[in-house]
Amino acid sequence: MNSPTTRARESILSKIRKSIADEASDNARRSAVVNRISAKPRVAAPQRVAAPDTDLIERFKDELRRQLATVIEAAAAAEISPALAEYLRTNNQPLRVRHGADAYLSLLDFQTTPGFEILKGRAAPDDSAGLSLAFAGIAETGTMALTSGADNPVTLGYLPDTHIIVVPRSRILATYEDAFELLRRERGSQPMPRTLNLITGPSRTADIGGRIVIGAHGPRRLLAIIAGDL
Template sequence: MISGRERTLSAIRDALGRGALGPDEKAKLERRLRYPRANVVPARGQCDSREGLVATFIAEAERVNATVERLCSGDDIAPAVADFLRAHNLPQRVRVAGDAVFKDVRWSDAGGLEAEAGPAAADDSASVTGAYAGIAETGTLMLLSGPDSPTLLNFLPPNHIIVLPEGSVVGTYEDAWHRLRAEVGTGIAMPRVITWITGPSRTADIEQTLLLGAHGPRRLHVLLVDGATSAA
């Protein structure tokens, strides 16, 4: 029985006037997918030291209007979240993802901070999620969806706090993909959704005036944690 996917691909081939791939073409395509060619890497994505990668990531993230705070350990996560909320006159309440990086976080110890896990709700003013990787080249964060990491947390609340272990900062997008593909090869399933976040949501569609928060969070705050467990 032909699947919907096969029918769709067959219709595309017919429209292009191409038949099914032969054995040699199929083998060539599979090699390209299995061993992708490396792209040109900008100098800022080529750091020999961990501290160099972290410094570049911070500089690039701040360049696109994110704020970054470095923490000594996971014990500092809850107090840092509470401080951020107070600084912006926000309620001491957050919607939190169930990432591994939050396993030992004691939210209630941070001056009455309330943290509730689950998908984002319309009245949530802030969300806290983990990130799979940080890309030094552009200050971008790579987030993976999962049962404990609903994608809506990345878009609905107007304030997004992302916790990133310093050890998860890589030089380039390709480095992050390589790491994920290697883990998928060991049996970890590829996530349904991969979200790339570079600074707060923005648009300049109206009279070329930059407006933050047009299609998602208007504030992005990154907590860069030394020695924290990966969010994956």
């Protein structure tokens, strides 16, 4: 049996519906919503990535640097480990990195760098650097899209002071809509990831006194490695 509260609410909502439209227009609006969702219309892309002569890789790099990230390009997988080691040394960080179960990251050869310690799994409180593989790069804002899961645990991008993200060169796209479309297409009938993290630069906030503070809610440093042979 409906409670008095439920009946009162239904009565109020019924009066509102009657006052703003009849059933026919309700059905028309419902159909319009269904059609729009099915059609997946695209809005106009920003001019900085929509122009025919736009170099998406360069735009992606420029936007990343504008957000205080460091960018390194690696033509082959063998170049990633030495570049990563040099970056850590330059920033006075230990040669110690943790990554998830991602197949590509697991094949990287860190043994060529003496003393490089590799850990696997979710981030621990004492981890200094996390390594992830981006699902896609988004050139319009220099953003990297990371899907959650055992391959790339979300904690790797929040707990360590340094976050390193490998971005496949072939998956640097113009817009957010391009990335969402690619995710839907590749997932097909499979469930979507629990979260899709959009990372643009190191963590920062201006909540206190209007002053920018780096590393307030996550990494103080962000390194993007654009890889060419995935």
